[in-house]
Amino acid sequence: MLQLPRGDSQVLRTVARIIGVATLLTACGPTSDTDPNQAKDLLVLTRQGPTTFYTGPEGKPVGLEFDLATMFGQYLGRRLRFELADSAADIGAQVAAGRVAFAAAGLGKHHPAPPEVIWGPTYQSIQPVLVYYTELPPPRDWQDVGKAPIGVVDGFGHRDLLEAARSEALELSPLAHDFHDQEPLLERVAQGEIPYALADSHALAVVRNLFLDLDSAFSVGPPRELAWMFAPGQDELVEEAKAFFRMIHENGVLARLIDRYYGHTERVDPIESERMQEKARSLLPLYRQDFQSAQDLTGIEWRLLAALAYQESHWDPLATSPTNVRGMMMLTEETAQRMNVLDRLDPKQSILAGAKYLVQLKRMLPERILEPDRTWLALAAYNIGYGHLEDARVLAQRRKLNPDAWSDLKKTLPLLARAEHADTVKHGFARGGAPVIFVENIRAYYDIINRMEAAHLPRLHAGPDCRSGNLRAC
Numbered sequence: 001m002l003q004l005p006r007g008d009s010q011v012l013r014t015v016a017r018i019i020g021v022a023t024l025l026t027a028c029g030p031t032s033d034t035d036p037n038q039a040k041d042l043l044v045l046t047r048q049g050p051t052t053f054y055t056g057p058e059g060k061p062v063g064l065e066f067d068l069a070t071m072f073g074q075y076l077g078r079r080l081r082f083e084l085a086d087s088a089a090d091i092g093a094q095v096a097a098g099r100v101a102f103a104a105a106g107l108g109k110h111h112p113a114p115p116e117v118i119w120g121p122t123y124q125s126i127q128p129v130l131v132y133y134t135e136l137p138p139p140r141d142w143q144d145v146g147k148a149p150i151g152v153v154d155g156f157g158h159r160d161l162l163e164a165a166r167s168e169a170l171e172l173s174p175l176a177h178d179f180h181d182q183e184p185l186l187e188r189v190a191q192g193e194i195p196y197a198l199a200d201s202h203a204l205a206v207v208r209n210l211f212l213d214l215d216s217a218f219s220v221g222p223p224r225e226l227a228w229m230f231a232p233g234q235d236e237l238v239e240e241a242k243a244f245f246r247m248i249h250e251n252g253v254l255a256r257l258i259d260r261y262y263g264h265t266e267r268v269d270p271i272e273s274e275r276m277q278e279k280a281r282s283l284l285p286l287y288r289q290d291f292q293s294a295q296d297l298t299g300i301e302w303r304l305l306a307a308l309a310y311q312e313s314h315w316d317p318l319a320t321s322p323t324n325v326r327g328m329m330m331l332t333e334e335t336a337q338r339m340n341v342l343d344r345l346d347p348k349q350s351i352l353a354g355a356k357y358l359v360q361l362k363r364m365l366p367e368r369i370l371e372p373d374r375t376w377l378a379l380a381a382y383n384i385g386y387g388h389l390e391d392a393r394v395l396a397q398r399r400k401l402n403p404d405a406w407s408d409l410k411k412t413l414p415l416l417a418r419a420e421h422a423d424t425v426k427h428g429f430a431r432g433g434a435p436v437i438f439v440e441n442i443r444a445y446y447d448i449i450n451r452m453e454a455a456h457l458p459r460l461h462a463g464p465d466c467r468s469g470n471l472r473a474c
Helices: 008-020 064-076 088-096 158-166 182-189 201-205 236-248 255-264 268-281 286-299 301-312 332-340 346-366 372-385 385-400 406-415 433-452
Strands: 042-046 078-083 122-124 128-133 149-153 173-177 196-200 214-219 225-226
Touching: 042 064, 042 088, 064 078, 064 236, 064 286, 122 201, 128 182, 128 201, 149 158, 149 182, 158 173, 158 196, 182 196, 182 201, 182 214, 196 201, 201 214, 214 301, 236 255, 255 406, 268 286, 268 433, 286 301, 286 346, 301 346, 301 372, 301 433, 332 346, 346 372, 372 406, 372 433, 385 406, 406 433
Parallel strands: 042 078, 149 173, 149 196
Antiparallel strands: 122 225, 128 196, 128 214
8 A cells, every 4th residue: 555654744734734824924015113033923035036936827926935934934833924025136135134034035145145144054056157149159158258248137146256257357248137036137138138148047947948049058157055044143043944954855845845846947948849839829829718618617727728738739629649549638538438528629628528637637646645746646647547657656655755746756657667667566567757758848838828828717607617526517
């Protein structure tokens, strides 16, 4: 029998409570003058951006820094209030003045902060890189860049790196911007408005599938360590943070959170991303209402269904495989019959059936499996079958990995293609690498569609509701 390793269960239940009450614990905007060192609520400074804090597809705050800080608040047993900084550049001064208890803002120990702030433990390593507009020849070194302008955002320590390069008698031309994050700067590069920019590797990773005409040329300086910044006098809180990060590093939660936000970012190549975005503009509007109707009936976010459909058929309602899997959602005859589909080539029927099937797969998973892992595992089962997914979970448990975490199942699913592993599980051989690529592509496509399309607010309807549990009625 498949069982969750002891210790991990409690951690994951804690994460569930954290995410479930996140909107109750979060308040952005003006705050009182209460001393953050003494207040019951813990005031945290962060900044808006894809690597830190943003509104997710369901309208709730998400982001690596938000998740980590909220977990830390739960660990301490204290409520959190978040305040958004106007820019990265002024965070150090606010922390040094004691306005907040600490800043969880994706900043490194290289950040130009006042000396009195206290840096917490390192939790992620990133690499500054030179980014270039790909219509230009890729620069091999600073000599190729010459006097061309290089965009930087103040507050990330990139100007210091350029100054260090200029000390080698190079005539570099920094072009400073006061953006709140690096993403707007990278968009300028992708549009050809700026030939070069200095950015951090993780900031580039989360936008490279959306902004197509940019790439990294070479690393600039050594890797840098990200850490939280604590106000003076918060020594006890710093010690708690050290214990907290040690715990989530040892139990694997930190690795899973990082994988949640960055694990899929380099799966889709630029050519495929460009092709996908073109079809999102030309084809997706034809089926948008069908996807949104499926969301109304099943509760599965329509942009996720669209990403799944693109992975399956590239939004071709007539798609047919050599094995007679057909339609927008590439349904087998068996699945189509089970979902009461009369015509697999009818996009409306296919989309709703695919959504219903995904709901069914999610319900089959143990209740303790949390989002977003629950969705990623269900998508893997959509591709390879639920039985093979369970086999991969058994292999994960044998290897002392977490069978409920997608970041760990990515390691064991490919083992199903090897006889020494496949022969020891119930359903035997499977091409386990395929569902890994399948899910990671969908995650990347989902990111792109989220940037291009607005969320859909479910409307009242008189028809059957698949979320009620009665899938036969749908």
